Structures are given as C-alpha cells and as structure tokens.
Amino acid sequence: GAVVSQHPSWVICKSGTSVKIECRSLDFQATTMFWYRQFPKQSLMLMATSNEGSKATYEQGVEKDKFLINHASLTLSTLTVTSAHPEDSSFYICSAKTGPVSGANVLTFGAGSRLTVL
Amino acid sequence: AQRVTQPEKLLSVFKGAPVELKCNYSYSGSPELFWYVQYSRQRLQLLLRHISRESIKGFTADLNKGETSFHLKKPFAQEEDSAMYYCALRDGGATNKLIFGTGTLLAVQP
Numbered sequence: 100g101a102v103v104s105q106h107p108s109w110v111i112c113k114s115g116t117s118v119k120i121e122c123r124s125l126d127f128q129a130t131t132m133f134w135y136r137q138f139p140k141q142s143l144m145l146m147a148t149s150n151e152g153s154k155a156t157y158e159q160g161v162e163k164d165k166f167l168i169n170h171a172s173l174t175l176s177t178l179t180v181t182s183a184h185p186e187d188s189s190f191y192i193c194s195a196k197t198g199p200v201s202g203a204n205v206l207t208f209g210a211g212s213r214l215t216v217l
Numbered sequence: 218a219q220r221v222t223q224p225e226k227l228l229s230v231f232k233g234a235p236v237e238l239k240c241n242y243s244y245s246g247s248p249e250l251f252w253y254v255q256y257s258r259q260r261l262q263l264l265l266r267h268i269s270r271e272s273i274k275g276f277t278a279d280l281n282k283g284e285t286s287f288h289l290k291k292p293f294a295q296e297e298d299s300a301m302y303y304c305a306l307r308d309g310g311a312t313n314k315l316i317f318g319t320g321t322l323l324a325v326q327p
Contacts, residue, residue, distance in 0.1 A: 133314060142303065142319040206315060208261040
C-alpha cells in the first residue's frame with residue numbers, strides 16, 4: 100500500500116533557528132499533500148494544502164512566512180518552520196493523496212515529526 | 218461552517234461489550250465522511266469511509282443525514298481495538314481537505 104515517510108521524526112532546536120521537515124511518498128505520486136499540526140491531547144489542525152508545482156494554500160490564522168511549504172516534486176513536500184519559537188513546539192503530521200482532485204479522497208499519513216524549540 | 222463533533226473524549230468498555238463512538242457533523246452540501254484510527258505509537262490510518270459501506274475489523278458506520286451523524290459501531294469490542302478514533306469530513310471545495318473531530322480514545326478493558 101501507499102507509504103508516506105516523514106523525516107525527522109523528532110527534532111530539538113534553539114529559539115530563532117529554522118527547521119525543515121520532509122514528507123515523501125515512497126511508492127506513489129502525491130499530487131496533493133496536507134500539513135497538520137497536533138497539540139497534546141487535541142485534534143489535528145490543518146495548516147496548509149500543497150499542490151505539486153503551485154503555491155500552498157494556507158488555513159486562516161497560519162502564517163505563510165512562518166511556515167514555508169514547498170512541493171517541488173510529486174514525491175516530496177517540505178515544511179520549514181522559520182525563526183522557531185517555543186510556541187511552535189508541536190507535532191507536525193503530513194499526509195498525501197493521489198489521483199485527481201475529484202477522485203479518491205483517502206489520505207495516507209506520515210508518522211509525524213515532533214518539534215521542540217528550546 | 219463545516220464542523221465535526223465527537224462528544225466523548227474517552228470511552229471505556231469491557232471486552233465483548235458493544236461499542237458506539239459518536240460523530241456528528243455540520244456541512245451544507247453532500248458530505249463524505251471517514252473514520253481514522255491511531256493505535257499506540259503508530260501513525261494515523263484510514264479505518265473506513267461511508268461511501269464504501271464496508272465493515273473493517275468488525276466496525277461499521279452508517280451515515281444518517283437526518284441526524285447528521287456518522288457513528289462508529291462494533292458489536293463486540295476486543296482489547297486490540299483500544300486506540301484513538303477520529304471522525305473526519307471531506308470539504309468538497311477546491312482543496313478537498315479533511316476536517317477532523319477532536320477524537321475519542323477507546324479503552325477496552327479485559
């Protein structure tokens with residue numbers, strides 16, 4: 100079945116530095132990827148939708164200059180947390196879907212990346 | 218606005234007991250609903266979706282448009298069913314994003 104690999108699984112960084120998280124579809128082409136954020140004991144909050152070859156669509160309240168998303172190929176999307184601060188500490192999860200927009204809507208999820216900003 | 222509500226944060230049952238995880242939604246169009254499950258230390262994965270009308274691991278869910286519900290049911294719970302369950306609604310707009318409920322932790326006691 101479809102597999103989404105997310106790297107790193109956890110990262111600790113100093114305040115003010117930038118962190119890049121990668122999301123790869125291993126055996127399928129992902130035309131659309133979604134980035135979610137999950138706080139402890141809370142649900143997944145969609146941050147943005149990225150489509151290969153075009154700009155990401157950010158949800159209301161998500162700073163696009165803070166959370167840079169690049170989806171340069173059909174198998175890779177990256178999320179860069181710029182100038183990270185402690186409040187950015189969270190669990191970031193990517194997911195991918197295949198097919199046309201109106202086709203199958205099943206998402207395959209990555210294992211998540213836990214970011215801790217000191 | 219589109220919304221998914223899971224009223225129970227925790228549902229604890231004994232092995233062999235029936236299970237019903239509640240999910241209600243708010244959506245103006247024709248909804249497409251899913252149940253995702255996250256077992257301990259594993260990634261989120263699809264359990265079932267309403268358009269397939271399938272039974273996975275003994276779980277079923279029926280879309281009730283009149284009550285705007287998509288409750289997840291299983292007649293006899295097993296210990297291995299213990300996990301976090303999320304109900305999700307597909308937004309039929311341009312992005313086709315999934316809107317998740319807050320999740321229900323199912324704990325099946327031996």
